[in-house]
Amino acid sequence: MATNVASSGDGNRKALDSVVIRFAGDSGDGMQLTGTQFTQSTALMGNDLATFPDFPAEIRAPAGTTFGVSAFQINFASYDIQTPGDDPDVLVAMNPAALKVHLKDVPKGGTIILNVDAFTDRNIARAGYEENPLEDGTLDNHVVIAIEINKLTNAAVAECDVTSKEATRCKNFWALGLMCWMYNRDRQPTVDWVNQRFGKLPNIAAANIAALNAGHAYGETVELPSGVEAYLVPKADVQPGTYRAVTGTEAVAWGLVAGAKKAGLEIFLGSYPITPASALLHTLTGLKQYGVTTFQAEDEIAAVCSAIGAAYAGSLGITSSSGPGIALKTEAIGLALVTELPLVVVNVQRGGPSTGLPTKTEQSDLFQAVYGRNADTPLPVVASRTAGDCFETAIEAVRLATKYMTPVILLTDGFLANSAEPWEIPDADAIADFPVKFRTDPEGFHPYLRDEKTLARNWAIPGTPGLMHRIGGIEKDYDSGHISYDSDNHHRMTKVRAAKIDGIADDIPAQDVATGEHRGELAVVGWGSTFGAINQAVGRCVKDGLSVSHIHLRHIHPFPKNLDDLLSGFEKVMVPEMNNGQLVHVLRDKFLVDAESITQITGQPFKVSTLEREIRSRVEG
Amino acid sequence: MNVETPVEALKPNDYASDQEVRWCPGCGDYAIIKGVHRTLAELQIPLEKLVFFSGIGCAARFPYYMASYGFHTIHGRAPALATGAKLANPDLDIWVVMGDGDALSIGGNHTMHAIRRNVDLNLLLFNNEIYGLTKGQYSPTSQLGTRSPSTPQGSIDAPLTPLSLALGANARFVARTFDTNQKHMPGVLKAAHAHKGASLVEIIQNCIVYNDGAFDGWTDKKVVSDNSIMVEHGKPLIFGADENKGIAMAEDGFGIRVVTIGEDGITEDDVLVHDEQNKMLAMMLADMKQPEFPVALGVLFNNPAKAYDEAVHEQLAEVKEKTPAGTVNEMLRKGRTWTVSEGA
Numbered sequence: 032m033a034t035n036v037a038s039s040g041d042g043n044r045k046a047l048d049s050v051v052i053r054f055a056g057d058s059g060d061g062m063q064l065t066g067t068q069f070t071q072s073t074a075l076m077g078n079d080l081a082t083f084p085d086f087p088a089e090i091r092a093p094a095g096t097t098f099g100v101s102a103f104q105i106n107f108a109s110y111d112i113q114t115p116g117d118d119p120d121v122l123v124a125m126n127p128a129a130l131k132v133h134l135k136d137v138p139k140g141g142t143i144i145l146n147v148d149a150f151t152d153r154n155i156a157r158a159g160y161e162e163n164p165l166e167d168g169t170l171d172n173h174v175v176i177a178i179e180i181n182k183l184t185n186a187a188v189a190e191c192d193v194t195s196k197e198a199t200r201c202k203n204f205w206a207l208g209l210m211c212w213m214y215n216r217d218r219q220p221t222v223d224w225v226n227q228r229f230g231k232l233p234n235i236a237a238a239n240i241a242a243l244n245a246g247h248a249y250g251e252t253v254e255l256p257s258g259v260e261a262y263l264v265p266k267a268d269v270q271p272g273t274y275r276a277v278t279g280t281e282a283v284a285w286g287l288v289a290g291a292k293k294a295g296l297e298i299f300l301g302s303y304p305i306t307p308a309s310a311l312l313h314t315l316t317g318l319k320q321y322g323v324t325t326f327q328a329e330d331e332i333a334a335v336c337s338a339i340g341a342a343y344a345g346s347l348g349i350t351s352s353s354g355p356g357i358a359l360k361t362e363a364i365g366l367a368l369v370t371e372l373p374l375v376v377v378n379v380q381r382g383g384p385s386t387g388l389p390t391k392t393e394q395s396d397l398f399q400a401v402y403g404r405n406a407d408t409p410l411p412v413v414a415s416r417t418a419g420d421c422f423e424t425a426i427e428a429v430r431l432a433t434k435y436m437t438p439v440i441l442l443t444d445g446f447l448a449n450s451a452e453p454w455e456i457p458d459a460d461a462i463a464d465f466p467v468k469f470r471t472d473p474e475g476f477h478p479y480l481r482d483e484k485t486l487a488r489n490w491a492i493p494g495t496p497g498l499m500h501r502i503g504g505i506e507k508d509y510d511s512g513h514i515s516y517d518s519d520n521h522h523r524m525t526k527v528r529a530a531k532i533d534g535i536a537d538d539i540p541a542q543d544v545a546t547g548e549h550r551g552e553l554a555v556v557g558w559g560s561t562f563g564a565i566n567q568a569v570g571r572c573v574k575d576g577l578s579v580s581h582i583h584l585r586h587i588h589p590f591p592k593n594l595d596d597l598l599s600g601f602e603k604v605m606v607p608e609m610n611n612g613q614l615v616h617v618l619r620d621k622f623l624v625d626a627e628s629i630t631q632i633t634g635q636p637f638k639v640s641t642l643e644r645e646i647r648s649r650v651e652g
Numbered sequence: 653m654n655v656e657t658p659v660e661a662l663k664p665n666d667y668a669s670d671q672e673v674r675w676c677p678g679c680g681d682y683a684i685i686k687g688v689h690r691t692l693a694e695l696q697i698p699l700e701k702l703v704f705f706s707g708i709g710c711a712a713r714f715p716y717y718m719a720s721y722g723f724h725t726i727h728g729r730a731p732a733l734a735t736g737a738k739l740a741n742p743d744l745d746i747w748v749v750m751g752d753g754d755a756l757s758i759g760g761n762h763t764m765h766a767i768r769r770n771v772d773l774n775l776l777l778f779n780n781e782i783y784g785l786t787k788g789q790y791s792p793t794s795q796l797g798t799r800s801p802s803t804p805q806g807s808i809d810a811p812l813t814p815l816s817l818a819l820g821a822n823a824r825f826v827a828r829t830f831d832t833n834q835k836h837m838p839g840v841l842k843a844a845h846a847h848k849g850a851s852l853v854e855i856i857q858n859c860i861v862y863n864d865g866a867f868d869g870w871t872d873k874k875v876v877s878d879n880s881i882m883v884e885h886g887k888p889l890i891f892g893a894d895e896n897k898g899i900a901m902a903e904d905g906f907g908i909r910v911v912t913i914g915e916d917g918i919t920e921d922d923v924l925v926h927d928e929q930n931k932m933l934a935m936m937l938a939d940m941k942q943p944e945f946p947v948a949l950g951v952l953f954n955n956p957a958k959a960y961d962e963a964v965h966e967q968l969a970e971v972k973e974k975t976p977a978g979t980v981n982e983m984l985r986k987g988r989t990w991t992v993s994e995g996a
């Protein structure tokens with residue numbers, strides 16, 4: 032919510048401590064780009080921020096339809112924030128469909144900036160309005176700024192050598208310019224970006240910059256309706272350090288590269304295009320110079336199989352996908368598990384089942400990660416909580432995969448992958464190395480010789496003289512590594528595979544409490560991208576003196592050793608998840624704890640207010 | 653003078669592992685593994701460089717019987733695993749052993765794409781036109797009407813021709829041989845090995861238990877000369893016990909026909925000369941079927957192009973040269989960053 036803190040000395044700007052803006056328009060209107068540029072600028076101004084890109088599955092849905100609306104929300108503040116914000120203070124709606132879809136989220140008194148040029152009879156009808164919403168009282172409870180953005184943009188770029196179609200396409204930069212004025216954002220980062228992006232098309236670059244500047248100038252000169260002013264949002268008081276904006280996709284890619292360096296391995300990524308995981312393939316492909324080979328396979332199965340083949344040959348095998356693709360990889364993950372080869376499987380979760388909601392976020396693949404394979408096939412599961420956290424979890428996934436010779440599943444989701452946050456860049460040198468030692472000594476070698484402590488089998492790679500051996504999907508003899516159909520041996524091997532993974536519990540940090548006390552009335556247990564919303568909701572309740580704590584799991588399998596004890600210190604356990612209840616069942620199963628499930632399967636992240644309400648209804652004030 | 657101590661030469665048996673071979677007695681696989689051992693010994697490939705990948709099926713047990721590195725993977729996926737291994741370490745000498753159900757049914761996609769990409773792999777397709785390990789169901793290469801547990805009235809879907817499929821996927825090397833043809837096999841395998849890129853060798857294999865004699869009509873000693881043809885680059889396409897039959901252009905110019913030298917005015921000049929770089933000819937030869945035609949054996953097509961793994965590594969090297977990597981810390985700090993100082 033926009034809180035008025037004080038009038039400031041910066042011109043006549045009014046200082047706010049936080050703002051939520053939502054840009055919405057047609058998929059072709061460039062809303063994601065507008066949001067990203069505004070985010071860059073905001074990050075560089077020193078605000079804390081969180082974003083939520085929300086776009087349709089269709090690349091270019093028919094123009095003007097509600098299902099073709101693409102939106103980008105940013106929450107920025109002068110204090111520490113953790114979510115993209117519940118409801119927008121300002122909605123920028125580039126057409127009637129965008130208004131139709133997003134109006135319900137704008138609270139009374141909220142500001143709506145409209146491109147009236149898009150409110151033609153045809154577009155109004157297409158959006159499903161019977162009357163023009165600008166005229167029938169629909170917007171009576173809001174502060175409306177209706178601007179002829181197309182016309183003003185066309186005028187602004189008249190001098191640039193562009194076609195009228197190209198001119199109109201600059202309208203998102205006009206809107207961005209206006210918002211930059213309204214919230215005192217620096218335009219230079221956007222100008223730099225435009226010049227770089229359109230270096231070979233100087234006329235297009237000039238037009239976009241002209242539109243940006245015109246939008247800004249419009250704010251400076253035109254009298255806006257009462258209630259709308261120029262604002263400033265002071266810098267957030269953050270930890271000293273070097274920062275950058277980061278998305279979960281980038282952080283996973285960098286974490287995998289950093290992890291591979293720590294292990295002393297080259298990376299091989301086998302992947303197949305799928306929303307919302309493709310961006311990881313693209314990002315890693317851009318990092319070839321760090322010893323990254325990427326391979327776009329013919330299908331999901333070949334993607335994981337090629338990664339296993341590469342792991343066998345001595346690389347760090349990685350495969351990335353989303354739920355449906357992970358399902359296809361399942362048999363091969365079993366092969367990596369039984370041959371005990373290091374493999375990192377990144378699942379950027381999306382709404383399911385089947386094709387489901389490809390561009391919407393969900394965390395419904397926890398069962399799949401923990402249980403979703405034939406036979407007794409335990410493997411480590413690690414989950415990221417924020418975009419920046421993806422860096423650390425990716426390194427952790429590499430560490431576990433190589434140290435324990437096992438496939439590891441790293442769970443992120445569409446929200447984490449696409450959303451950006453300011454990230455204090457860590458010092459990679461401060462993270463301990465975990466170098467891999469390939470077996471070279473033929474003395475006493477067999478392929479299933481195990482490390483006494485970790486139970487990991489020794490890793491001997493083709494090309495090593497004297498260590499020729501055969502591995503495969505058939506059960507192997509514990510003592511020789513040869514094929515074995517012996518029943519007692521199979522029992523023993525199944526147990527040892529499980530013990531190896533269980534043992535990881537001794538090698539991960541004890542579960543901490545993110546907010547609140549270590550004992551109390553209610554523990555809110557979460558995992559994954561719900562971190563920000565839960566933490567903020569719990570934080571507010573704690574401030575009000577409620578006995579509630581937030582516990583957020585990174586290690587889903589195995590759990591940290593102290594989790595059982597920790598949970599038993601609370602009278603009630605509540606588990607909010609963006610699925611129909613999954614972690615809650617694993618907790619009940621493991622600890623016989625009477626955990627209660629809170630579910631939301633809307634394809635949207637939790638709102639802080641929703642969780643706060645749920646908490647307050649369970650804890651006495 | 654520097655006298656090099658000769659490394660003791662590897663003998664065919666040195667390529668065999670100590671594991672007991674468990675194919676059915678009389679299975680064609682025994683002959684094939686013998687041929688492979690002999691070929692490897694002739695090539696003197698160091699054991700540690702050699703990797704055999706396989707999928708699932710009788711043929712897929714192959715790696716366990718080799719003294720090299722080996723990976724018995726999952727059904728149909730061996731080419732995909734082998735592709736990853738070859739990209740990770742191009743120095744490895746990789747062979748992939750597949751059955752007809754393995755390579756052409758469940759793994760058809762991977763076989764096609766390994767061939768299309770031209771990954772430097774030696775792909776050995778053991779074709780016995782049946783599923784052996786799962787007890788005798790018909791396969792995608794089984795002849796129409798094949799009676800099997802899953803087709804008791806006879807199969808009703810047409811089989812595919814592996815080498816035609818491969819050529820359709822732009823294979824750069826295809827060859828054919830058969831299990832008991834031990835004189836012929838090492839030469840074909842050596843040519844496949846010499847070819848940089850994906851080399852597909854179809855090895856016709858008799859399954860003595862579920863499809864015995866399926867190929868006797870042209871592999872049996874008594875008929876092999878009349879019903880098959882050994883193609884050799886630059887040599888006329890002549891066959892037959894009397895060496896008087898040949899492959900010539902069809903009279904209308906579209907396709908090929910079998911001719912008899914000395915009949916109807918046909919002379920040796922009318923017989924086509926094998927050109928292993930001629931794709932059209934290769935396609936026609938690959939598709940020759942009994943009884944109209946002899947079955948073509950030998951290297952049908954060999955026209956190398958850049959191997960995929962080589963191209964991948966060239967690109968990697970190029971990027972590394974143009975954009976030196978730097979440290980992880982440098983990577984994390986590339987692009988826009990900002991600094992918050994103490995007390996800001």
Ligand code: SF4
Pocket residue numbers: 674675676678679680681710711780784785858859860861862
């Ligand atoms: S079933 Fe057929 S192919 Fe399989 S081992 Fe026996 S004879 Fe050979």
